[in-house]
Amino acid sequence: MDPYVVRPRRKTRQIRVGDVAIGGDAPISVQSMTIADTRDAAATSAEIARLAEAGADLVRVAVPDQAAAAALPDIVRHAPVPLIADIHFEYRLALAAVEAGIACIRINPGNLPKKTQVKAVVAACRDRGIPIRIGVNQGSLATDLIDRFGGPTAEAMVESALGHIRILEDEGFTDIKVSLKSHDAPTAIAAYLGLAERCDYPFHLGITEAGTPKAGIVKSAVGVGTLLALGVGDTLRVSLTADPVEEVRAGWEILKALGLRSRGPTLVACPSCGRCEGDLIGIAQKVEERLESVSVPLSVAVMGCVVNGPGEGRMADVGIALGKGRGVLFKGGEVVKTLDEQGLVEALFEEIDKAVEGHADR
Numbered sequence: 001m002d003p004y005v006v007r008p009r010r011k012t013r014q015i016r017v018g019d020v021a022i023g024g025d026a027p028i029s030v031q032s033m034t035i036a037d038t039r040d041a042a043a044t045s046a047e048i049a050r051l052a053e054a055g056a057d058l059v060r061v062a063v064p065d066q067a068a069a070a071a072l073p074d075i076v077r078h079a080p081v082p083l084i085a086d087i088h089f090e091y092r093l094a095l096a097a098v099e100a101g102i103a104c105i106r107i108n109p110g111n112l113p114k115k116t117q118v119k120a121v122v123a124a125c126r127d128r129g130i131p132i133r134i135g136v137n138q139g140s141l142a143t144d145l146i147d148r149f150g151g152p153t154a155e156a157m158v159e160s161a162l163g164h165i166r167i168l169e170d171e172g173f174t175d176i177k178v179s180l181k182s183h184d185a186p187t188a189i190a191a192y193l194g195l196a197e198r199c200d201y202p203f204h205l206g207i208t209e210a211g212t213p214k215a216g217i218v219k220s221a222v223g224v225g226t227l228l229a230l231g232v233g234d235t236l237r238v239s240l241t242a243d244p245v246e247e248v249r250a251g252w253e254i255l256k257a258l259g260l261r262s263r264g265p266t267l268v269a270c271p272s273c274g275r276c277e278g279d280l281i282g283i284a285q286k287v288e289e290r291l292e293s294v295s296v297p298l299s300v301a302v303m304g305c306v307v308n309g310p311g312e313g314r315m316a317d318v319g320i321a322l323g324k325g326r327g328v329l330f331k332g333g334e335v336v337k338t339l340d341e342q343g344l345v346e347a348l349f350e351e352i353d354k355a356v357e358g359h360a361d362r
Contacts (some may be wrong), residue, residue: 007231018082025201029057072100154190176244181208185223239294276304278322
């Protein structure tokens, strides 16, 4: 990736969430959040396993009450990735989560009514080496900040984050990461860039309440992608009204599109056009669905034209190009064989399977 297009990463201090490093020179991590009732340890654990298989480096779980906190030890014990406890207002839930072996706490210290409660949470996290994520949300800013800044602006979000940070720093605690989430991409971008000038803590990126995948992935790609291209961001969640596995996949696609991390295959496919004489859309969808089970970083092309296809897809490891009722299979831009359209997908995946086996033998 051209360094003038994607800027060097912002210099931040590094923290650790379990065995996952965040900030500094660590890879940008992808995370999601469970939607199962945390009080149901089996269902929550099964969902965490699915998210980890999809590529989640970290998973956040809601801890709304003591029953959910009581389920955490069993959930933590079976988790294949570090877990983050999502807690609001109730410090005793944070203490229970720490005791359960959670890897990170998401709680805003400014929302705790007593200083003694802040001290208790900080002491517990410090003793266990557990970081705290400060999560500022545009929709829940304090009234005094809204009045001061004339609305829930990016500047108000930055000031909110700095206020929470100061509370922890006053306790000598700096094992912190910060998020500044808004449903509006430009506001989130402005807030993150504004705070980047005021501190060196690692950032968790996200566009909150982004919506269903159709619109939410676009909003997240614009907001999160812009920040990453500017060198800002250390971990991310694509927040969608959907199965959280979709969040993980979308997060990886954003990172791959910017050349920041690679996991699984990259599909290159022609836009539909009048020159195509085959079922480009249907075949591309079949290939995309089957690629979901492939974890090896391959580039796969589905092209709509047998004349231009192999050349346009020459950067791909393997691909197919359609003609009228027939098509070609190519590797590295060179045609391997010609066959009927009905056999193209199977032939393509025979080559993909060989590549996967070859990768496993390394």
